[in-house]
Amino acid sequence: MTAAAWLALFSPLGAAVALAVLGDRISRSRAGLLVSGSVLVSFVSSAYVLARLLSEHPEQRSHVSTLWTWLSAGDLQVGFEILVDPLSVFMMLVVSGVGFLIVSYATGYMRGDDEERRYHAYKALFVFSMLLLVQSGNLLLLLVGWGMVGLSSYLLINFWHQRRSAVAAGKKAFIVNAFGDATVALGLFLVIQRVGALDFATVFGSAEAEIGRSNTVAVLIALGLLGGAAAKSAQVPLHTWLPDAMEGPTPVSALIHAATMVTAGVYLIARTHVLFELAPVVLHTAAVLGGVTLLVAGVIALVQTDIKRVIAYSTMSQIGYMFVAAGVGAYGAGMFHLMTHAFFKALLFMAAGLVIHALAGEQDIRRMGGLGRELPRTTRAFLIGTLALAGVPPLAGFFSKDEILANTLDGGPLGIVLFVFGVAGAFLTAMYSFRLLFVVFRGKQSEHVQHHLHREPNEGPLSMVWPVGVLAVLAVVGGLVSVPGGWHAVDTWLEPVSRPLVHPAGWMEAFSPILSVCVALLGIAVAWRLWGQASDLPTALARRYPLATVALERKLYFDEVYDALLVRPAARLAVTLERVVERPIVAGSARATAGGIRGLASRVAATQSGLLRVYALVVAVGLATLVLVFISVR
C-alpha cells in the first residue's frame, strides 16, 4: 500500500524531470499528456490506497514508510518518510483528483503558448510538492513540501514573465510565504529542543509530556505553525499576495490559489492539532483570524472589478471559514469544506477561464456583460459554482458551510461570535458571488464584448469543457457525503487522526442551516436589486460613501501599510548602511593602510642622509649600547 503512495508521490516528479531533460525534443501536446497522465497515475494510486485503508480497522489505518534518512545531526534523524492515514489519503485524493481535472483543462487553455512545456513541467512540480506536503510523515518534510509548493506557485505566478506586474506578484507571493516558512521553522526548532524528533508519531505522542499545556513554549510552537498556515492560506494580515497572484494563468489560479495550495494551512492545523490543542489561545487566534478574514475578504470582494480577483477574495473568505472550523476544533468540518470548496472554486475559476478565453484575455468585469446568451454552457457552469459558493441547498457548499456554522455554535462564547461572523459572511458571499454572476452574464453587452467575443463551438476545446463538466457534477453532489442529522462521512473517516473538540447538538444542526439559507437568499435578493437589473443604485451608493468605497477599492490599505512599515524602512536601512558603514569599511580600510605605510616610509627615508659617517656613528653608538646592555644585564 505504501508502494502505491510512493508511486502517487513520485509520478508527477518523474514527469517534471522528464520535461526538463527532454526540452523541446517532446512535442507540446505530448508534454501536456505526460503531465496529466502522471497526475492520473497519482489519483489512481491514491484511490487504491483509499480502498486498502477502507478494508482495515479504523484504529489501524496509519502506515509509515521511510525510503532513506534525509537529514541527520547527532541524535536528530529525519527520514524521507511518508505517512498514509485517513487525513493524508483524503488530501491526496483532493489534490490529485482536482489536480488531474485542472491539468487536463490546462492542456487546452495553454495550447499555443510559446512555453507550454515549461508550464506543464512547473505544474507537475507543483503536484509533486503538494503531494509531498500532504503525505509527509514528519514535520520537516512537511515544511519541505510547504516551501516547494511556494516555489512552484512563484514559478507559475510569474509564468508570463515579460509582464512586470506578474514578476512583482510572484516575488511578493514567495516572500510572504518565505516569512511563513521561517515561522514554521522556528516552531520546529522548539519542537526539536523539547521532543528531540520531528516525526508525527513521536511528536504527537510525547507532546503533552515534553512541552506542557498553555505555557510559553506551547504557545510559541503553535504560533510558529499558525504563522506558516496564515501566510500560505492568505489569512489576514498575511493575505496581500493572493489577489496579486491572479497574474498567473487561470488554471494555476484554479489549482494552486483556490483548490489546493492555499488550503494547506487548514491541513496543517488539522495535522498538527495536537500541538495546537496544547495552546488553545493560538487555536482561538486561528479561528478569530479566519473570522476576520472571511468578513474582510467578503467586503473587499464586493467592489473589485477583476473577475479573477473577486474569486480570489472569495477564496480567502472561504478559507476563513475553514480556519474558523479548525480553530474551534471541528477539523472534519474544515476538511469537508476544503473538499467542496476545491470543487466549486475550481469550477468557478475554470468557468471564468472560459470567459477570459472567449474575450481574448479580458478580465475586467466592467467590460463584460450580457454573456449569458452567448456562452450558455459556461453560464450554467458558473451558475452552479455560484450557487454552491453561496450555500444554496442542496449544492456542495451548503452542506459544508453549515456543518462549520453548526460546529461553531458548540464552541462556547467565542463560537457564538464566530457564528455571527459566519452568518454575516454567508450574506456577503451570496451578495458578491451573485454580483459577479449578474454583472458578467446579464445586462447589456459592452462594446468590448461585441468587438472581441469569439465564440467557438462548445465554448472552448473539448479538453477544457469536460473537466468543467465533471467539476460541475461534483459541485452539485459533492456535499452529500455529509448531511446534517444524517451521516458525517468526512468526520467519521478523519476521526482516528483528528478527533473533533466540538459536537454540535441536534438543534444546532437544524438551526444553522435554516438561518444561513435565509441569509444567503437575502444576499442574493440584495445583489439582484443592486446589479441584477439596470439601476444606478451602486453608483449612487458609491457616491454617498466615497471614503468607504475608496478604502475598499484600495483593499483596506494593507499593501500601503506594509510598504510604509517594512519595505521602505528596510530599503532605507540598506541605503544608510551602504553609505555610512560599507564605504568606510571597503574604501577606508585599504586607503588608511596604504596611506599609513606611505607616510611612515617617507619619515623613515628622511633618516637616510647618505652621510657615511653618520651611519658609522649610529653603528658605533648602537654597538656601544648593546655592549653596555649585555654587561649590565649580566
Added chain:
Amino acid sequence: MLSTFLVFLPIAGAILVWALPWRTPRQAGGFALLLALAELAIWVGGTAGFDYGNPGLQHSTTAVWSGDLGIAYKVGLYDWSLWLVGLTVGVMAVAIAYGLWVGRERARAYFGLMLFLTGATVGVFVAQDLLLFYVFYEAMLIPLYVLMGVWGGAGRALATIRFVIYTIAGSLLMLVAIVALGLTEGTFDLTRIGTSGSLVMFLGFAIAFGVKAPVWPLHGWLPDAYREAPPEVSAVLSGVISKTAAYGLLRIAIPVFPEPVEDMRVAILALASIGLVYGSLLAFRQPDFRGVVAYSSLAQMCLIVIGLFAVNDSGLNGALLLMVNHGLVSAALFLIAGCIERRTLTGQLARLGGMARGRPILATLLITTGVIALAVPGSSAFAAEFLVLNGVFTVGWGWAVVGAIAIVLAAMYMLRVISAALHEERGPAVHDRQLDLRPAEVGLIVPLVAVLIFLSFWPASITDHSFGGTPTATVTSRFEAP
C-alpha cells in the same frame, strides 16, 4: 598516501605546465584539465574506501622535519574534511575547464597557477601540522594574487592590492599565533597539541580566519575582489578559498581553544549575525550580478560561522553541509555571471533583463541555482541552514530569529537577481543574437547543479558521513579517535 598524492599531483602538474615546451596554449590547458579531472577521479576513488564511522585521521603520512621543535610533514583526511577536499578538486576542475573554454591568455602561466592553487588548497585541508598548514595557506594566496592581478577586470589593480593587504595582515597574525601556540605546547602537530586557554592566541587565529572568510567587519576586500577577478577565479575564491577559513575555525580555533571560544561566543555570534543581516541587505542594493553574489557570500559565510560557534551536533553538521553547499552554489552563480557577461559585456542589472526568452537552458540553470541559494525548503541549502539555525537556537532563541529574518531577506535578493537578469522587458544590453548557453558551458555548470540537486534529495549523504556521526564529541576530543 592518498592525502600526499592529492596535494602533490597538481603541484607536480603545475611544474610540468610551466617547464615543458607546450606547442599551443590549448595543449597546456588540456593537460591541466586532464590532471584536474584525474585528481577528481582519485578523490572519488578515495571516498569509496573511506571509513565514515571513524572520527580519526585516515590516509595519513608523517615525515619528521624537526623532532626538537615538533615540526613534521603530516597530512591526512578526516571523514568531514574529505568533503571539503572534494569540493576543492571539483570546483577547481570546473574552473580550469572554464579557463580553457574562454581561452585565457598566457596559458602556461595561467594553468600552472590554477593547478598550483589546487594543490595548495588541498594542502590546507589535509595538513595536520600547524606550520605546514601555514605554508599551504600562504602558498594558496600567491597564485590568487597573480590570477586576480593579471587576468582580472579593469579595476583589478586596486582589488588585488586590497586583497593582498587584508590577507597578509591576517596571515601575519596567524603566524604569530601559530608560533606562540607551537612553542608553548612544545609541538606543532595538530593531532597531538593540547588545549590552550590563551585568548590572545585564539583571537590571532579568529581574526586571520575572519579576514579570509570574510566575517563582518573584516570584509573590506570582498566586493572588489569578487567583481574584478576573472569569473572562474571568483568562483574558486568564494566557493573554495573562503571555506579554508571556515575549515581553520573548525579544525584549529574551536577544538584547541575551548575556553576562549566559550568566552567570545556571544561576541562572535553577534558579529556574524550582524554580518548576516548586513550582507543580505547590501546584496539587495547591489547594482550588478556579481555584487549580489559577493554580498550573499558574506551573509552565507557569516551563517557558517554561526553554525560553527553553536558548537553542537546540529550546528556543526549544518555548517559543514553549508560549506559544501555554498561552495557549489557560488561557484555555479559566478560561472553563470561569467557566461552572462561574455554575452552582454556587462553585469549591471539595469542593463540586463528578459534573457529567459529564447534561452531556456540559461534560465533553467540560473533559476535552479538561485532557488537553491535562497534556501527554498527542500534544497540542500535549506537542510544546511535548518541545521545551523536549529543548532544556534539551543544557544539562544534570538540568534535563530535573526537568522530566519536573514533567510527571508535572502529570498528577496536572489529573486531580484533572477528577475533582473531573466524576466521583464529586455534590457539595453540584451539582444537576440546572444545565444543560449553553449554545450561546453552547460557541461561546466550542470555538474555543479546536479550535485546540488543530489544533495537536496539526500543531504544526509554528508551529515551521515561526517564526524563519525558524533560531531560535538569529535570536535571536543580534538579529532582524535577515542
Added chain:
Amino acid sequence: MLGPTVAAYLVLSAILFATGAAGVLIRRSPLIVLLALELMLNAGNLALIAFARQHADSGGQVFALAVMVVAATEVVVGLGLIVAMSRKKVELDVDALTELEG
C-alpha cells in the same frame, strides 16, 4: 715575566681605538679616514697580542697577523678608490658623497 700588566696595554689600546674612531667620524678627507681606520685595527691588534701574552696562547698573535693582512688589502683597495676619485676629479671630501640619501 716583567713589564706592564695587561691592563696598561688595554688602556693604550682603548685610547688608540677611540682616537681612530674619532678620526673616522670627524675628518672629511678620505685619506685621513683611512689612516684612522688603520689606527683602530692596530688598537685591536694590540689588545689581541696583550691577551695572547697573558694567556701564553699564540692564537692571539696568529689572529693579529691575519688582521694585518686584512688591513694591508684594505689599504690597497681604499687607496685605489681614492686615486680613482682624484682621477675622476671627484672632490676628496666624504661629506660630498651622499648618493645613498633616501
